[in-house]
Amino acid sequence: MSVENAPVVDVDEAAIPVEKKMYYRFESNDKKEFRVSELAIQQSETLNRLVEAMGYTSEDVENKPAIAIENIDGKTLKLVFQWCEHHKGEAIPVDDGSVPKIVEIPEFDAKLMDIDNGLLFKLIWAADYLNIVQLLNVSCKKVANMAQGKTPAQLRRVYLLPSDEEDEAAKRAAQEAQDPRAREVEEEFEERKRQGGNSFF
Amino acid sequence: MSFPVFKLPFLAMECVLHQIDDCDLIDISLCSKRCAKIIGSLSHMPTKMVIFISFGLKHIFLYRKDEEYFCCSTWEFEFVDMKKEQASNRKFNGVDMFCAKRPSKWRNQRQICWSSVQVGYREREDSNDVEMGAIASYLLGLFKKCKLHTVDIDFHNLQNNFKFENCFSFISKFPIENLKLKRDSENSSAQTLYILKNCQILNTLVTETKSMDPESLLYLNTADIKMWFPNFNPFDFLDFVKKWKFSKNMGRIGSIYIFCKNKVITRKELLDCESLNAKPWDSRKLGRIYRSVNLIVSKPNLGIQ
Numbered sequence: 001m002s003v004e005n006a007p008v009v010d011v012d013e014a015a016i017p018v019e020k021k022m023y024y025r026f027e028s029n030d031k032k033e034f035r036v037s038e039l040a041i042q043q044s045e046t047l048n049r050l051v052e053a054m055g056y057t058s059e060d061v062e063n064k065p066a067i068a069i070e071n072i073d074g075k076t077l078k079l080v081f082q083w084c085e086h087h088k089g090e091a092i093p094v095d096d097g098s099v100p101k102i103v104e105i106p107e108f109d110a111k112l113m114d115i116d117n118g119l120l121f122k123l124i125w126a127a128d129y130l131n132i133v134q135l136l137n138v139s140c141k142k143v144a145n146m147a148q149g150k151t152p153a154q155l156r157r158v159y160l161l162p163s164d165e166e167d168e169a170a171k172r173a174a175q176e177a178q179d180p181r182a183r184e185v186e187e188e189f190e191e192r193k194r195q196g197g198n199s200f201f
Numbered sequence: 202m203s204f205p206v207f208k209l210p211f212l213a214m215e216c217v218l219h220q221i222d223d224c225d226l227i228d229i230s231l232c233s234k235r236c237a238k239i240i241g242s243l244s245h246m247p248t249k250m251v252i253f254i255s256f257g258l259k260h261i262f263l264y265r266k267d268e269e270y271f272c273c274s275t276w277e278f279e280f281v282d283m284k285k286e287q288a289s290n291r292k293f294n295g296v297d298m299f300c301a302k303r304p305s306k307w308r309n310q311r312q313i314c315w316s317s318v319q320v321g322y323r324e325r326e327d328s329n330d331v332e333m334g335a336i337a338s339y340l341l342g343l344f345k346k347c348k349l350h351t352v353d354i355d356f357h358n359l360q361n362n363f364k365f366e367n368c369f370s371f372i373s374k375f376p377i378e379n380l381k382l383k384r385d386s387e388n389s390s391a392q393t394l395y396i397l398k399n400c401q402i403l404n405t406l407v408t409e410t411k412s413m414d415p416e417s418l419l420y421l422n423t424a425d426i427k428m429w430f431p432n433f434n435p436f437d438f439l440d441f442v443k444k445w446k447f448s449k450n451m452g453r454i455g456s457i458y459i460f461c462k463n464k465v466i467t468r469k470e471l472l473d474c475e476s477l478n479a480k481p482w483d484s485r486k487l488g489r490i491y492r493s494v495n496l497i498v499s500k501p502n503l504g505i506q
Contacts, residue, residue: 101220117204128213136216143204144220149302152231152291160205161232 022058024051025066026081032074033066040084043092045131071129076122083112083135092133103141113142207239218243222316223263223274224302230343231291241343247273248346252337254368255355259329261337263347275317276336278329294342296335328360330367338371352396353381356389356410365392369400376401380423382408390414397421403453419444426457433459 023035026047041047050067054060069077086108105113113120120139127136146158155161162170206217218226218240230240240246247263259278291300301319320332341347349372380402382393390412396402397420406423413431418441438459445451 101216103220117202121204121209124209124213124217128210128216136213137220140213140216141220143206143217146202146204147221147225147229150225150228152228155225155229156232158203159207159229160203161207161229161236164233164235167233167235 027066028074040088224316249350256358293335293339334368355383356386357384372400424455
Protein backbone atom coordinates (compact mmCIF):
# COMPACT_ATOMS: atom_id res chain seq x y z
CA MET A 1 0.00 0.00 0.00
CA SER A 2 1.40 3.36 -0.98
CA VAL A 3 1.63 6.22 1.43
CA GLU A 4 -1.01 8.20 -0.51
CA ASN A 5 -3.57 5.38 -0.15
CA ALA A 6 -3.01 4.84 3.57
CA PRO A 7 -6.15 5.47 5.70
CA VAL A 8 -6.20 8.75 7.54
CA VAL A 9 -6.70 8.30 11.26
CA ASP A 10 -7.58 11.17 13.52
CA VAL A 11 -5.17 11.31 16.42
CA ASP A 12 -6.02 12.86 19.73
CA GLU A 13 -2.75 14.63 20.45
CA ALA A 14 -3.67 15.19 24.07
CA ALA A 15 -3.85 11.45 24.57
CA ILE A 16 -0.24 10.89 23.52
CA PRO A 17 2.03 10.79 26.56
CA VAL A 18 4.58 13.61 26.18
CA GLU A 19 7.85 13.17 27.95
CA LYS A 20 8.13 16.00 30.41
CA LYS A 21 11.09 18.29 29.77
CA MET A 22 13.41 18.64 32.69
CA TYR A 23 14.68 22.08 33.60
CA TYR A 24 17.72 22.35 35.83
CA ARG A 25 18.20 25.26 38.13
CA PHE A 26 21.52 27.06 38.33
CA GLU A 27 22.62 29.91 40.53
CA SER A 28 25.24 32.51 39.68
CA ASN A 29 27.72 33.92 42.15
CA ASP A 30 25.47 36.93 42.69
CA LYS A 31 22.58 34.62 43.64
CA LYS A 32 20.58 34.91 40.43
CA GLU A 33 18.73 31.74 39.50
CA PHE A 34 18.26 30.34 36.00
CA ARG A 35 16.20 27.47 34.68
CA VAL A 36 17.81 25.70 31.78
CA SER A 37 16.48 22.81 29.71
CA GLU A 38 18.26 19.48 29.69
CA LEU A 39 18.89 19.74 25.95
CA ALA A 40 20.44 23.19 26.26
CA ILE A 41 22.78 21.98 28.98
CA GLN A 42 24.25 19.47 26.52
CA GLN A 43 26.03 22.35 24.79
CA SER A 44 28.21 22.69 27.88
CA GLU A 45 30.43 19.69 28.46
CA THR A 46 31.16 20.76 32.03
CA LEU A 47 27.51 21.23 33.03
CA ASN A 48 26.40 18.13 31.15
CA ARG A 49 28.88 15.98 33.07
CA LEU A 50 27.92 17.67 36.30
CA VAL A 51 24.20 16.96 35.96
CA GLU A 52 24.89 13.43 34.76
CA ALA A 53 27.02 12.82 37.83
CA MET A 54 24.32 14.23 40.11
CA GLY A 55 21.67 11.99 38.58
CA TYR A 56 18.80 14.31 39.49
CA THR A 57 15.18 13.26 38.93
CA SER A 58 12.43 15.76 38.04
CA GLU A 59 11.53 15.98 41.73
CA ASP A 60 15.14 16.52 42.76
CA VAL A 61 15.44 19.39 40.33
CA GLU A 62 12.49 21.14 41.95
CA ASN A 63 13.16 20.27 45.57
CA LYS A 64 16.92 20.45 45.90
CA PRO A 65 18.77 23.77 45.93
CA ALA A 66 19.92 25.27 42.64
CA ILE A 67 23.32 24.18 41.35
CA ALA A 68 25.77 26.94 42.20
CA ILE A 69 28.19 28.22 39.56
CA GLU A 70 30.44 30.26 41.73
CA ASN A 71 32.81 31.70 39.17
CA ILE A 72 30.28 33.38 36.89
CA ASP A 73 28.02 36.34 37.56
CA GLY A 74 24.34 36.54 36.67
CA LYS A 75 24.72 38.90 33.73
CA THR A 76 27.22 36.61 32.01
CA LEU A 77 25.37 33.43 32.91
CA LYS A 78 22.19 34.87 31.40
CA LEU A 79 23.98 35.35 28.08
CA VAL A 80 25.45 31.86 28.26
CA PHE A 81 22.11 30.19 28.90
CA GLN A 82 20.35 32.31 26.27
CA TRP A 83 22.94 31.07 23.78
CA CYS A 84 22.56 27.45 24.95
CA GLU A 85 18.77 27.57 24.68
CA HIS A 86 18.94 29.01 21.18
CA HIS A 87 21.44 26.42 19.99
CA LYS A 88 20.08 23.42 21.89
CA GLY A 89 20.18 20.17 19.96
CA GLU A 90 22.87 21.40 17.58
CA ALA A 91 25.92 19.26 17.03
CA ILE A 92 29.00 20.24 18.99
CA PRO A 93 31.84 21.06 16.58
CA VAL A 94 34.97 18.96 16.64
CA ASP A 95 38.33 20.70 16.33
CA ASP A 96 39.93 19.48 13.10
CA GLY A 97 43.11 21.42 13.72
CA SER A 98 42.62 23.78 10.79
CA VAL A 99 44.07 27.25 11.24
CA PRO A 100 42.74 29.89 10.86
CA LYS A 101 39.52 28.34 12.10
CA ILE A 102 36.56 28.86 9.81
CA VAL A 103 33.84 30.27 12.04
CA GLU A 104 30.86 32.31 10.99
CA ILE A 105 28.93 34.32 13.53
CA PRO A 106 25.16 33.71 13.12
CA GLU A 107 22.80 36.66 13.37
CA PHE A 108 21.47 35.60 16.77
CA ASP A 109 24.98 35.27 18.17
CA ALA A 110 26.01 38.62 16.71
CA LYS A 111 23.08 40.30 18.47
CA LEU A 112 23.77 38.43 21.68
CA MET A 113 27.39 39.53 21.61
CA ASP A 114 26.55 43.15 20.91
CA ILE A 115 27.92 43.96 24.34
CA ASP A 116 30.83 45.89 25.79
CA ASN A 117 34.25 44.28 25.81
CA GLY A 118 34.25 43.77 29.56
CA LEU A 119 31.19 41.55 29.32
CA LEU A 120 32.56 39.87 26.20
CA PHE A 121 35.70 39.01 28.17
CA LYS A 122 33.54 37.44 30.89
CA LEU A 123 31.48 35.60 28.28
CA ILE A 124 34.62 34.04 26.74
CA TRP A 125 35.91 33.21 30.17
CA ALA A 126 32.57 31.52 31.01
CA ALA A 127 32.45 29.65 27.68
CA ASP A 128 35.95 28.34 28.36
CA TYR A 129 35.12 27.41 31.96
CA LEU A 130 31.87 25.67 31.03
CA ASN A 131 33.48 24.15 27.94
CA ILE A 132 30.90 25.38 25.42
CA VAL A 133 32.92 24.86 22.24
CA GLN A 134 30.78 26.72 19.73
CA LEU A 135 30.13 29.70 22.01
CA LEU A 136 33.86 29.92 22.62
CA ASN A 137 34.49 29.80 18.87
CA VAL A 138 32.03 32.55 17.96
CA SER A 139 32.97 34.83 20.83
CA CYS A 140 36.68 34.40 20.05
CA LYS A 141 35.89 35.08 16.39
CA LYS A 142 34.44 38.42 17.42
CA VAL A 143 37.66 39.25 19.25
CA ALA A 144 39.77 37.98 16.34
CA ASN A 145 37.86 40.27 13.95
CA MET A 146 39.14 43.25 15.92
CA ALA A 147 42.62 42.58 14.48
CA GLN A 148 41.63 42.94 10.85
CA GLY A 149 43.53 45.60 8.97
CA LYS A 150 45.35 46.94 12.01
CA THR A 151 48.97 47.99 12.23
CA PRO A 152 51.14 46.68 15.08
CA ALA A 153 50.68 49.98 16.95
CA GLN A 154 46.90 49.76 16.59
CA LEU A 155 46.94 46.09 17.61
CA ARG A 156 48.85 47.03 20.72
CA ARG A 157 46.04 49.41 21.67
CA VAL A 158 43.18 47.10 20.67
CA TYR A 159 44.47 44.03 22.49
CA LEU A 160 46.18 45.95 25.32
CA LEU A 161 49.47 44.25 24.50
CA PRO A 162 52.13 45.30 26.97
CA SER A 163 55.45 46.57 25.65
CA ASP A 164 58.76 44.96 26.59
CA GLU A 165 59.31 47.59 29.28
CA GLU A 166 55.87 47.00 30.79
CA ASP A 167 56.42 43.24 30.77
CA GLU A 168 59.78 43.71 32.46
CA ALA A 169 58.28 45.96 35.14
CA ALA A 170 55.43 43.50 35.75
CA LYS A 171 57.90 40.64 36.04
CA ARG A 172 60.00 42.55 38.57
CA ALA A 173 56.93 43.45 40.58
CA ALA A 174 55.77 39.83 40.56
CA GLN A 175 59.17 38.62 41.72
CA GLU A 176 59.28 41.12 44.52
CA ALA A 177 55.77 40.29 45.62
CA GLN A 178 56.55 36.59 45.54
CA ASP A 179 59.70 36.71 47.65
CA PRO A 180 59.91 39.73 49.98
CA ARG A 181 62.68 38.07 52.00
CA ALA A 182 64.92 37.99 48.92
CA ARG A 183 64.50 41.74 48.57
CA GLU A 184 65.37 42.26 52.22
CA VAL A 185 68.52 40.18 51.83
CA GLU A 186 69.45 42.15 48.74
CA GLU A 187 68.93 45.47 50.53
CA GLU A 188 70.97 44.25 53.50
CA PHE A 189 73.73 43.17 51.17
CA GLU A 190 73.73 46.57 49.45
CA GLU A 191 73.83 48.31 52.83
CA ARG A 192 76.83 46.29 54.01
CA LYS A 193 78.55 46.89 50.73
CA ARG A 194 78.12 50.63 51.20
CA GLN A 195 79.53 50.36 54.73
CA GLY A 196 82.62 48.68 53.32
CA GLY A 197 82.15 45.27 54.89
CA ASN A 198 83.95 42.63 52.90
CA SER A 199 81.97 39.71 54.18
CA PHE A 200 78.23 39.41 54.14
CA PHE A 201 77.91 36.31 56.30
CA MET B 202 37.44 49.69 22.40
CA SER B 203 40.16 47.49 23.80
CA PHE B 204 40.23 43.85 24.75
CA PRO B 205 42.94 42.30 26.97
CA VAL B 206 43.42 39.15 24.92
CA PHE B 207 46.49 37.95 26.81
CA LYS B 208 44.56 37.93 30.07
CA LEU B 209 42.20 35.25 28.79
CA PRO B 210 42.71 31.63 29.91
CA PHE B 211 45.27 29.96 27.65
CA LEU B 212 42.81 27.84 25.63
CA ALA B 213 40.56 30.82 25.00
CA MET B 214 43.53 32.97 24.05
CA GLU B 215 44.70 30.26 21.65
CA CYS B 216 41.19 30.06 20.22
CA VAL B 217 41.26 33.80 19.50
CA LEU B 218 44.74 33.69 17.99
CA HIS B 219 43.89 30.69 15.80
CA GLN B 220 41.14 32.74 14.20
CA ILE B 221 43.45 35.57 13.28
CA ASP B 222 45.14 35.30 9.90
CA ASP B 223 48.87 34.78 9.76
CA CYS B 224 49.88 38.27 8.70
CA ASP B 225 47.95 39.78 11.63
CA LEU B 226 49.55 37.24 13.96
CA ILE B 227 52.96 38.30 12.71
CA ASP B 228 51.97 41.92 13.33
CA ILE B 229 51.01 41.00 16.89
CA SER B 230 54.37 39.29 17.35
CA LEU B 231 56.05 42.59 16.48
CA CYS B 232 54.52 44.26 19.53
CA SER B 233 56.82 42.79 22.19
CA LYS B 234 59.13 39.88 22.99
CA ARG B 235 56.39 38.21 24.99
CA CYS B 236 53.95 38.52 22.09
CA ALA B 237 56.55 36.97 19.78
CA LYS B 238 57.09 34.13 22.23
CA ILE B 239 53.36 33.41 22.48
CA ILE B 240 52.77 33.55 18.73
CA GLY B 241 55.82 31.39 18.08
CA SER B 242 54.62 28.75 20.51
CA LEU B 243 51.12 28.36 19.05
CA SER B 244 50.27 25.00 17.56
CA HIS B 245 49.56 24.69 13.82
CA MET B 246 52.00 27.44 12.91
CA PRO B 247 53.98 27.50 9.63
CA THR B 248 56.54 24.74 9.23
CA LYS B 249 57.92 25.49 5.81
CA MET B 250 59.29 28.58 4.08
CA VAL B 251 59.91 28.92 0.37
CA ILE B 252 61.79 31.89 -1.10
CA PHE B 253 61.58 32.83 -4.78
CA ILE B 254 63.91 35.41 -6.23
CA SER B 255 63.86 36.48 -9.86
CA PHE B 256 63.86 39.70 -11.85
CA GLY B 257 60.13 40.28 -11.58
CA LEU B 258 59.10 38.25 -8.56
CA LYS B 259 60.50 38.23 -5.11
CA HIS B 260 58.33 36.22 -2.77
CA ILE B 261 58.42 34.55 0.59
CA PHE B 262 55.79 31.85 1.08
CA LEU B 263 54.92 30.24 4.38
CA TYR B 264 53.27 26.82 4.49
CA ARG B 265 51.69 24.89 7.32
CA LYS B 266 52.23 21.47 5.83
CA ASP B 267 54.17 20.06 2.96
CA GLU B 268 51.34 20.30 0.45
CA GLU B 269 51.24 23.35 -1.74
CA TYR B 270 47.64 24.24 -0.86
CA PHE B 271 48.52 24.78 2.78
CA CYS B 272 50.23 28.08 1.91
CA CYS B 273 49.24 30.41 4.72
CA SER B 274 50.89 33.70 3.94
CA THR B 275 52.72 35.39 1.14
CA TRP B 276 55.16 38.25 1.28
CA GLU B 277 55.54 39.98 -2.05
CA PHE B 278 58.44 42.28 -2.84
CA GLU B 279 57.42 44.04 -5.99
CA PHE B 280 57.84 47.25 -7.92
CA VAL B 281 55.00 48.95 -6.13
CA ASP B 282 54.75 52.62 -5.51
CA MET B 283 53.56 52.49 -1.95
CA LYS B 284 51.40 55.41 -1.03
CA LYS B 285 51.93 56.47 2.50
CA GLU B 286 48.25 56.50 3.35
CA GLN B 287 48.00 52.87 2.30
CA ALA B 288 51.18 51.71 3.88
CA SER B 289 52.17 51.36 7.47
CA ASN B 290 55.56 51.16 9.01
CA ARG B 291 56.64 47.88 10.46
CA LYS B 292 59.99 46.99 11.90
CA PHE B 293 61.40 43.52 11.35
CA ASN B 294 64.72 42.77 13.06
CA GLY B 295 65.33 46.48 13.32
CA VAL B 296 64.62 47.19 9.64
CA ASP B 297 61.87 49.70 8.90
CA MET B 298 59.70 48.85 5.94
CA PHE B 299 56.52 49.79 4.18
CA CYS B 300 53.98 47.00 4.23
CA ALA B 301 50.47 47.01 2.89
CA LYS B 302 48.19 44.11 3.66
CA ARG B 303 45.86 42.57 1.18
CA PRO B 304 42.66 40.93 2.33
CA SER B 305 42.87 37.25 3.13
CA LYS B 306 42.01 34.93 0.29
CA TRP B 307 40.06 31.74 0.66
CA ARG B 308 40.40 28.63 -1.40
CA ASN B 309 36.88 27.36 -1.23
CA GLN B 310 37.36 23.73 -2.08
CA ARG B 311 39.80 23.05 0.70
CA GLN B 312 38.74 25.93 2.92
CA ILE B 313 42.27 27.13 3.21
CA CYS B 314 42.95 30.77 3.93
CA TRP B 315 46.09 32.68 3.19
CA SER B 316 46.90 36.30 3.51
CA SER B 317 49.43 38.40 1.71
CA VAL B 318 51.54 41.40 2.47
CA GLN B 319 53.05 43.67 -0.12
CA VAL B 320 56.40 45.07 0.83
CA GLY B 321 57.19 48.23 -1.09
CA TYR B 322 60.50 49.50 -2.30
CA ARG B 323 62.25 52.22 -0.42
CA GLU B 324 62.38 55.50 -2.24
CA ARG B 325 66.14 55.74 -2.29
CA GLU B 326 66.73 52.26 -3.74
CA ASP B 327 64.94 49.96 -6.10
CA SER B 328 65.94 46.82 -4.30
CA ASN B 329 64.38 44.95 -1.41
CA ASP B 330 67.32 42.78 -0.46
CA VAL B 331 67.60 44.12 3.09
CA GLU B 332 63.84 43.94 3.69
CA MET B 333 63.57 40.44 2.28
CA GLY B 334 66.40 39.21 4.49
CA ALA B 335 64.97 40.93 7.55
CA ILE B 336 61.51 39.44 7.05
CA ALA B 337 62.79 35.94 6.24
CA SER B 338 65.09 35.84 9.24
CA TYR B 339 62.42 37.30 11.51
CA LEU B 340 59.88 34.67 10.46
CA LEU B 341 62.35 31.81 10.81
CA GLY B 342 63.27 33.07 14.26
CA LEU B 343 59.63 33.52 15.23
CA PHE B 344 58.34 30.13 14.09
CA LYS B 345 60.93 27.80 15.57
CA LYS B 346 59.57 24.77 13.73
CA CYS B 347 59.65 26.53 10.38
CA LYS B 348 62.38 25.29 8.05
CA LEU B 349 63.78 27.08 5.05
CA HIS B 350 62.54 24.42 2.66
CA THR B 351 63.40 25.84 -0.74
CA VAL B 352 65.29 28.79 -2.11
CA ASP B 353 64.70 29.21 -5.82
CA ILE B 354 66.78 31.85 -7.56
CA ASP B 355 66.60 32.87 -11.21
CA PHE B 356 69.59 35.10 -11.90
CA HIS B 357 68.39 36.21 -15.33
CA ASN B 358 68.21 40.04 -15.34
CA LEU B 359 68.30 40.06 -11.56
CA GLN B 360 68.97 43.59 -10.38
CA ASN B 361 72.66 44.19 -9.77
CA ASN B 362 71.93 46.01 -6.55
CA PHE B 363 70.05 43.01 -5.16
CA LYS B 364 72.86 41.83 -2.93
CA PHE B 365 72.87 38.36 -1.48
CA GLU B 366 75.02 39.52 1.42
CA ASN B 367 72.02 41.62 2.49
CA CYS B 368 69.23 39.24 1.58
CA PHE B 369 70.88 36.11 2.94
CA SER B 370 72.85 37.54 5.82
CA PHE B 371 70.95 35.11 8.06
CA ILE B 372 71.68 31.87 6.22
CA SER B 373 74.57 30.78 8.38
CA LYS B 374 72.00 30.25 11.17
CA PHE B 375 69.29 28.60 9.10
CA PRO B 376 70.22 25.77 6.75
CA ILE B 377 68.48 25.58 3.38
CA GLU B 378 66.96 22.21 2.59
CA ASN B 379 66.78 22.62 -1.18
CA LEU B 380 68.50 25.20 -3.35
CA LYS B 381 67.73 25.78 -7.03
CA LEU B 382 69.77 28.19 -9.10
CA LYS B 383 68.78 29.10 -12.65
CA ARG B 384 70.36 31.05 -15.49
CA ASP B 385 73.06 33.69 -15.22
CA SER B 386 73.75 37.30 -14.50
CA GLU B 387 76.81 39.45 -13.99
CA ASN B 388 76.92 38.56 -10.33
CA SER B 389 75.57 35.02 -10.37
CA SER B 390 78.99 33.46 -10.00
CA ALA B 391 79.92 35.48 -6.91
CA GLN B 392 76.47 35.21 -5.41
CA THR B 393 76.32 31.44 -5.83
CA LEU B 394 79.70 31.21 -4.18
CA TYR B 395 78.45 33.39 -1.31
CA ILE B 396 75.54 31.06 -0.62
CA LEU B 397 77.53 27.83 -0.91
CA LYS B 398 80.29 29.24 1.25
CA ASN B 399 78.03 30.50 4.02
CA CYS B 400 75.12 28.11 4.16
CA GLN B 401 74.43 24.46 4.71
CA ILE B 402 72.31 23.01 1.93
CA LEU B 403 70.95 19.79 3.28
CA ASN B 404 68.95 17.82 0.73
CA THR B 405 69.23 18.90 -2.88
CA LEU B 406 71.22 21.40 -4.86
CA VAL B 407 70.30 21.95 -8.47
CA THR B 408 72.27 24.51 -10.44
CA GLU B 409 71.53 25.55 -13.99
CA THR B 410 73.93 28.48 -13.96
CA LYS B 411 76.77 28.26 -16.41
CA SER B 412 78.99 30.90 -14.95
CA MET B 413 80.02 29.34 -11.68
CA ASP B 414 83.13 30.04 -9.72
CA PRO B 415 85.20 26.82 -9.57
CA GLU B 416 85.72 27.53 -5.90
CA SER B 417 82.02 26.74 -5.46
CA LEU B 418 82.82 23.07 -5.97
CA LEU B 419 84.96 23.06 -2.86
CA TYR B 420 82.01 24.11 -0.68
CA LEU B 421 79.61 21.43 -1.87
CA ASN B 422 78.15 19.39 0.96
CA THR B 423 74.63 18.37 0.01
CA ALA B 424 73.05 14.95 -0.13
CA ASP B 425 71.95 15.16 -3.74
CA ILE B 426 73.65 17.49 -6.22
CA LYS B 427 72.83 18.08 -9.87
CA MET B 428 74.80 20.64 -11.84
CA TRP B 429 73.73 21.39 -15.37
CA PHE B 430 76.35 22.62 -17.80
CA PRO B 431 78.67 24.54 -15.50
CA ASN B 432 81.74 26.13 -17.09
CA PHE B 433 84.24 24.09 -15.12
CA ASN B 434 87.38 22.59 -16.57
CA PRO B 435 88.74 19.12 -15.83
CA PHE B 436 91.15 20.40 -13.21
CA ASP B 437 88.32 21.99 -11.25
CA PHE B 438 86.62 18.62 -11.10
CA LEU B 439 89.83 16.96 -10.11
CA ASP B 440 90.34 19.40 -7.24
CA PHE B 441 86.77 18.77 -6.13
CA VAL B 442 87.07 14.98 -6.27
CA LYS B 443 90.30 15.06 -4.30
CA LYS B 444 88.81 17.30 -1.67
CA TRP B 445 85.68 15.18 -1.58
CA LYS B 446 87.69 12.07 -0.92
CA PHE B 447 89.84 13.47 1.82
CA SER B 448 87.78 16.24 3.43
CA LYS B 449 85.56 15.63 6.42
CA ASN B 450 83.43 18.65 5.50
CA MET B 451 81.90 17.00 2.46
CA GLY B 452 80.58 13.88 4.16
CA ARG B 453 76.93 14.73 3.48
CA ILE B 454 77.32 14.28 -0.29
CA GLY B 455 75.41 11.19 -1.35
CA SER B 456 75.37 11.61 -5.07
CA ILE B 457 76.55 14.26 -7.47
CA TYR B 458 75.79 14.53 -11.16
CA ILE B 459 77.53 17.16 -13.22
CA PHE B 460 76.21 17.41 -16.73
CA CYS B 461 78.54 19.03 -19.28
CA LYS B 462 78.14 19.50 -23.01
CA ASN B 463 81.73 18.64 -23.73
CA LYS B 464 83.77 15.79 -22.48
CA VAL B 465 85.45 17.49 -19.63
CA ILE B 466 87.87 14.69 -18.88
CA THR B 467 89.55 13.35 -21.93
CA ARG B 468 92.28 11.33 -20.38
CA LYS B 469 91.92 8.59 -17.85
CA GLU B 470 95.07 9.70 -16.11
CA LEU B 471 93.42 12.87 -14.92
CA LEU B 472 91.62 10.87 -12.31
CA ASP B 473 93.90 8.58 -10.40
CA CYS B 474 91.64 5.55 -10.21
CA GLU B 475 93.62 3.67 -7.65
CA SER B 476 94.00 6.50 -5.20
CA LEU B 477 90.29 7.17 -5.46
CA ASN B 478 89.44 3.51 -5.02
CA ALA B 479 87.46 3.77 -8.21
CA LYS B 480 86.22 1.31 -10.77
CA PRO B 481 87.44 1.51 -14.36
CA TRP B 482 85.57 3.58 -16.97
CA ASP B 483 82.31 2.05 -17.96
CA SER B 484 82.71 1.42 -21.67
CA ARG B 485 79.02 0.60 -22.10
CA LYS B 486 78.11 4.28 -21.75
CA LEU B 487 78.94 4.84 -25.43
CA GLY B 488 80.94 8.00 -25.76
CA ARG B 489 79.93 9.44 -22.46
CA ILE B 490 82.34 9.63 -19.65
CA TYR B 491 80.78 7.96 -16.69
CA ARG B 492 82.50 7.41 -13.45
CA SER B 493 81.58 5.66 -10.28
CA VAL B 494 83.68 6.41 -7.26
CA ASN B 495 83.31 4.37 -4.12
CA LEU B 496 84.51 6.14 -1.05
CA ILE B 497 85.30 4.41 2.16
CA VAL B 498 82.97 6.34 4.47
CA SER B 499 80.00 6.94 2.25
CA LYS B 500 79.12 5.34 -1.03
CA PRO B 501 78.25 8.17 -3.35
CA ASN B 502 78.13 8.15 -7.10
CA LEU B 503 79.88 10.65 -9.25
CA GLY B 504 78.44 10.95 -12.70
CA ILE B 505 80.04 13.18 -15.26
CA GLN B 506 78.20 13.15 -18.54
